[in-house]
Amino acid sequence: MSVILFAFVVRVRDGLPLSASTDFEHNRELQQRKQQIKTISKALARFPDRGTIKGQELNIYFVSSEGVSYMTVCHCSLPVAKAFCFLEDLRWEFTACFKSTVVALAARPYPFLEFDSIIQKLKQQYNHSGGPALEVTLAEVQEELRIHPPQVINLDEVELTNGTANGHMEQGPGSGQNQRLEPVTAPGILSLILNIMCASLNVIRGVHLMEYTFQDDYESIWNVVAFLLAFACCVFQCHLYLFHSSVKKLKCFTLLSVIVLCNLHLLGLRNAWQLLFHVSVASLSTVLILTRKVQDRTSDCGV
Structure with a gap:
């Protein structure tokens, strides 16, 4: 031996x-x-x-x-x-x-x-x-x-x-480029496309509602905040899926919670199917982010 x-x-x-x-x-x-x-x-x-x-x-x-x-x-x-x-x-x-x-x-x-x-x-x-x-x-x-x-x-x-x-x-700040995640999968690409779609819908509705809010008595300001906050969370979910990050689990569940709360706040402006679509996309992204691991690099240069 x-x-x-x-x-x-x-x-x-x-x-x-x-x-x-x-x-x-x-x-x-x-x-x-x-x-x-x-x-x-x-x-x-x-x-x-x-x-x-x-x-x-x-x-x-x-x-x-x-x-x-x-x-x-x-x-x-x-x-x-x-x-x-x-x-x-x-x-x-x-x-x-x-x-x-x-x-x-x-x-x-x-x-x-x-x-x-x-x-x-x-x-x-x-x-x-x-x-x-x-x-x-x-x-x-x-x-x-x-x-x-x-x-x-x-x-x-x-x-x-x-x-x-x-x-x-x-990784610490400034060193994330040294980490490699597992290759992007087909479900991952789908979740990115759906997240970009949700982000686009949120920012379009938010900006459109903002124009009317500034013309009236600012009663819908919180709806604007909900749309824009949901937009930011969707973008950040895409970032978390593509790049390695510390405390990933905490960030994932925080983003999912914020998206769910924003959509519940927008219940009067969206129907049940629209709310279900946005929450489902956020949930799918959360699962894929948590299951995409750091790539194993134990075989450096074959030694």
């Missing part, structure tokens, strides 16, 4: 992936740990040079040195000292292959994928022989860990700090 399952090399200052091991295992927990590694890599600058994240069966270990962090996912049966010994060997090999200036100037993700061949050799050595070739290296790492034990990091705190939940990145 393999005890070292995945290795990842990343630049500390910005979390740029430099290299990673290619693997063909479809272990569910492994995929979760790989996604969590990529989340943690965005916050490495705030962490000490050595850390551990405990899992159910798989643990994450990392070592940072000279602006580069070396991370791995290992089975919990692997001794901690051997995991960090593997990372030290990985660090030694990487620094021997790539100069710090080249690493600092890297601009695209995974510029050193050829390093995977060396990662695979190290993994095979540890998985088959049970550890490094030199016992003195393991003894040195054990002594270092005894004097300076790695910090145990709470993954929940990392995810909260980075605005993540359940392995998906939750």
Whole structure:
């Protein structure tokens, strides 16, 4: 059984992936740990040079040195000292292959994928022989860990700090362009068309009623507000369906509630079928917004 399952090399200052091991295992927990590694890599600058994240069966270990962090996912049966010994060997090999200036100037993700061949050799050595070739290296790492034990990091705190939940990145202001939702479906296109139709009907009726309201005694001002507010909610529903947003569920139900209340207020200006149409379109949009998830991106560059 393999005890070292995945290795990842990343630049500390910005979390740029430099290299990673290619693997063909479809272990569910492994995929979760790989996604969590990529989340943690965005916050490495705030962490000490050595850390551990405990899992159910798989643990994450990392070592940072000279602006580069070396991370791995290992089975919990692997001794901690051997995991960090593997990372030290990985660090030694990487620094021997790539100069710090080249690493600092890297601009695209995974510029050193050829390093995977060396990662695979190290993994095979540890998985088959049970550890490094030199016992003195393991003894040195054990002594270092005894004097300076790695910090145990709470993954929940990392995810909260980075605005993540359940392995998906939750976007902050100005970063929504980095998220990709699942492809738009045929029902989604239909809901967009119907929402645009409802928005158009609301704004036309609102503007038309506004002309008469300003000419008379302003008694219908609240009807104008209801039409225009329903128009704004329809437009915002389209936005929520097309783009990722935080607290999406709260926004969805708030918009649906406002649309229902506006149409109830307009009961005298619309018949029952018209009210049912507007509420049904809003309800359909709400369901489709809530069911359109963030696209899974665990297979970055095939690693």
